[in-house]
Amino acid sequence: MPPSPIPNLFKPKNTAAWQLKPKSRPVVVDSAPYTPPPPGHVAIHVIDVAINPIDWKMQDADVFGLEYPTVFGLDVAGEVFELGEGVEDFHVGGRVIAHCNGYSTRDASHGAFQKYTIVPQHAISELPYALTTSLGVVMPLAISTAAAGLYQHSYLHLPLPTTSKPKTLDRTLLVWGGSSSVGSCCIQLAVASGAEVFVTASERNFEFCRKLGAKRCFDYHDPEVEDRIVETLEERTVAGAYHANGGAEAFQACARILDRTKGKAIVVTVQGVPETGLPSSVRGKMISSSEIFSNKVGPYIWREFLPKALESGTIVPAPEPLTVGEGLRSVQSGLDKQKAGVSAQKVVVTNIS
Template identity: 60%
Template sequence: MPFPNTNSTTASTGPKNVAAWALKPTHRPLVVSSAPYTTPPPGHVVIKVTDVAVNPIDWILQDDDLFKLSYPTVFGQDASGEIVQVADEVPDLSVGARVIAHCARKPGVDVPSGATGAFQKYVVVQAGAVAEIPPEIASSTGVVLPLGISTASAGLYQKAALALPFPSVDGKPDPLGRAVVIWGGSSSVGSCAVQLAVASGAEVVTTASPRNFEYCKKLGAAAVFDYHDEDVEDKIVKWLEGKTVAGAFHTVGKDGAVEACARIVERAEGKAIVVSVKPVDEEVKKRLPKSVRTKSIGASSIFSDEVGKHIWKEFLPQALRSGIVLPKPDPEVVGEELRSVQHGLDTQKRGVSARKVVVTKIS
């Protein structure tokens, strides 16, 4: 059965589209059914999706109607595939290009509910959130990057966050003379944050499980410590002696991780700020040193300032060609076609380590 919201002027006849629909809040499982093919509005493209990756926010949205969305809708933010339609005001992308995309609805754009969710065969994406990938990177590998890159960029480069200089495209950044603490270097966001911070000339100290120490070092981390250790904070503070910190980035972690980051930067020389991918509630703030500022960040915000354009248009395509940015963590393919997306959500919810859940052969 086809689903509604086809009244928008952007809905049109076209290729047969199919989506993995969330029918209503907290409903399980996703239902695979026909969907409108949506013509892209100005500044957008349509991508024929070949692969999708699953992020924690996807199963969180299924379990909890966090943002009070309009239903039925389509979840998903990480997609790869081929551009099949290009709207006006898109000078740098063309039909047939192999791309990865951060699928997120752009405020104020008239598209049907669900048209911008990744979990479908044809998705509408704002052109500023699309990057071409070189032939040597498989689409099922490149798809691990989009949301991680955008989230890491929001934390590292936005002026209200860590405000690092933009990363170098030649792989030879000027030394920043600053260290960045990244909590959770083997996570999806952490893997991107480590690589980007290093490309900006920062020294990176991160946390991970011992089995992922070498993984983090290969991404460029100068030091890695076990977040399980009772004295992990003391070890990081000792490593930071004689260095100046640009702040800490909480990319993942159980309760208490934000507080740990805050205590570390409070004891170190430099900028006393903790950037977090999660909201920092008032109860947590009461437990933080008074000298430490916190900033919660959202990935989509980079497309409203200069960060999104620089990272997605000027840096990422070149960085993927040169190997400055590697598609990490590695994909963990859990199935094929849209029927496997629900299994992907369930797998991600159970937890993966230094891997990202991917579903292939969507189209």
């Protein structure tokens, strides 16, 4: 039986942090329509949100050319409020984390920064009761972005992760920026795929990366870091490099390292591929997190792997949340804090509802 729609009498009052026009600030908190979930979607009662670099970049530069007013944001944690037709995996009241898709759908009802948001069912994972929503919310965009670079065919194409002991891959992955939110997920996913992981990070974050599963850590401030990594990789075969943090110089460093080692010569990146400074032997490819929902990677990661991995501790939410305030009126503070920069932390706003 399809779920019964909520009668108009009981539909909730929604509120959102609206971006009223391009390149303006601050966001404005005001009422918003409640949108019932269409088939294959879930309405989530939002408790916590996290802020990503793309969110403040959208406010500063209107990266995707959206229609305004709109609602920004990608990361939510909360409770299932209403099920769209055909949704059978979830129940009303269940605790979840989710990767919102308002930027790709160009639909304000799918933005994260509101009390009730709409999310496709294959971009949602149950959240174990042992994990708070303010901790779980650090993961959604980061896990999708990490998976997009690690598992898709034209990217690094590692074996899909498992919650049981993986088969040893005999390949070493280099993650540049291991303590970032994406880097934290890359480390854990790659280990769950059987790969050995080397990372760069600030020395103060070495232990953090090791706890997530990194085998070796290198200080990216070290002027000889490339030589040190190449020397350590001398008897190994690389699975490629994941450029999770840093500018064009960091990407170029990854490319030079791969050019001097044996294995897969591809650098996947969360930023653009530099037009210059790449060895001819190395290929670069930019990641789009939403791509995984057009193939088997997204449904596998979000519906088959992640719920079990969070329950078993195979994947732990990381980095630590940095709570900057409560309620939608704190969203602008979160945007500003993320823009200013954080290290081994994810900016979070709690108690949205």
